[in-house]
Every structure is written in C-alpha cells, then in structure tokens.
Amino acid sequence: MIRPAKPEDAEAVAPLMILALGHIAGIFAKSENHEDAIPFVEIFFRHDKNQYSYENTLVYENEFGIVGAVTGYDGKLLHELRQPILDELHKSDPDFYPGDETEAGEYYLDCVNVDTSQQGKGLGKKLIAAFCDHAEKLGFQRVGLIVDIENPSAKKLYEKLGFWDVGKKDFMGHQYFHMVKEL
Numbered sequence: 583m584i585r586p587a588k589p590e591d592a593e594a595v596a597p598l599m600i601l602a603l604g605h606i607a608g609i610f611a612k613s614e615n616h617e618d619a620i621p622f623v624e625i626f627f628r629h630d631k632n633q634y635s636y637e638n639t640l641v642y643e644n645e646f647g648i649v650g651a652v653t654g655y656d657g658k659l660l661h662e663l664r665q666p667i668l669d670e671l672h673k674s675d676p677d678f679y680p681g682d683e684t685e686a687g688e689y690y691l692d693c694v695n696v697d698t699s700q701q702g703k704g705l706g707k708k709l710i711a712a713f714c715d716h717a718e719k720l721g722f723q724r725v726g727l728i729v730d731i732e733n734p735s736a737k738k739l740y741e742k743l744g745f746w747d748v749g750k751k752d753f754m755g756h757q758y759f760h761m762v763k764e765l
Contacts, residue, residue, distance in 0.1 A: 602693030
C-alpha cells in the first residue's frame with residue numbers, strides 16, 4: 583500500500599533515503615560511511631517545511647513494514663525547503679552550497695528508494711507512478727529528476743517510465759542527467 587508518510591515513519595524511511603542520496607549522504611554526515619547520515623535525515627524527516635520532510639514523502643508499506651519511499655516537491659520551492667538543511671550544514675561549513683538540482687515548473691522527484699531485500703519487485707515503479715499521479719493532482723504538468731551519469735541502469739528505468747533527458751547538471755561533485763516527464 584502506498585500512503586502519505588507520517589513523522590513516526592522516520593526510523594524506517596531515513597535508511598531508505600540514504601540509499602537514494604548515496605554520496606550526498608556522506609557529505610551530510612562528513613563521513614565515508616553514508617549510514618552516519620541517518621540521524622541527520624531522521625531529524626529533518628520528522629519536521630515540516632524542508633525538502634526531506636514527511637510532508638513531501640509517500641511510503642510503500644507491506645507485510646514487512648515500510649520498504650520504499652519517494653520524496654519530492656514543487657521545484658520553485660527548492661530554496662525555501664532546502665534552507666533548514668543548509669542552516670544546519672553551515673554550522674560546520676559556512677561556505678557549503680550545493681547548487682540547484684531542480685527549477686520552477688516541475689514537481690521534483692528528489693529521491694526514490696526501495697529496501698534492498700524488496701528490490702526487483704516493481705515497487706520503485708509503483709512509487710514513481712504514485713508520485714506522478716500526486717503531482718498531476720496538484721496541478722503540475724511536468725515531473726523532473728536528476729540521475730547520476732554513472733548510473734545508466736537508473737536512466738534506462740526512467741526512460742521506460744516515460745522520462746527523457748533534457749540536459750546535464752553538475753550537482754555536488756557529480757554530473758547528472760536532468761530528466762523530465764510530461765503528465
């Protein structure tokens with residue numbers, strides 16, 4: 583079942599977000615061990631008005647519990663939603679600024695993630711479809727995302743789901759394809 587996330591889902595969702603964030607989680611944690619960022623993500627997930635909030639997340643729950651999640655928001659709100667995260671990161675690195683991965687005019691799919699034990703069952707596709715339906719109900723005509731150039735299998739998946747490449751973006755030390763889907 584796919585449902586809106588609740589603050590109490592933080593302990594289940596934060597490790598899933600870490601899977602999607604990859605090297606970005608390491609930057610947040612200032613650690614090579616991405617899992618060190620779990621407490622950071624849990625804090626922001628529990629609070630409203632930030633890009634990793636439960637408010638911006640749908641979860642996939644089955645007999646094993648929460649095994650997947652998708653998080654995203656209105657691209658024009660990126661700076662507003664990112665500010666609480668930047669405020670925290672600036673405490674240890676006042677010069678940190680990641681650049682923009684989204685823009686106005688798209689409902690941005692920030693991260694989608696499925697527990698490794700549940701991958702290969704189509705749950706990610708279901709989460710992405712639910713996210714696109716949610717965006718359309720909110721009145722958006724386009725969903726956008728970025729996918730690491732070094733992850734061609736993810737790009738291929740998104741292409742199968744109707745997304746196409748509209749250019750490249752440099753973001754937090756990596757090159758990404760900017761992909762969109764018209765709704």
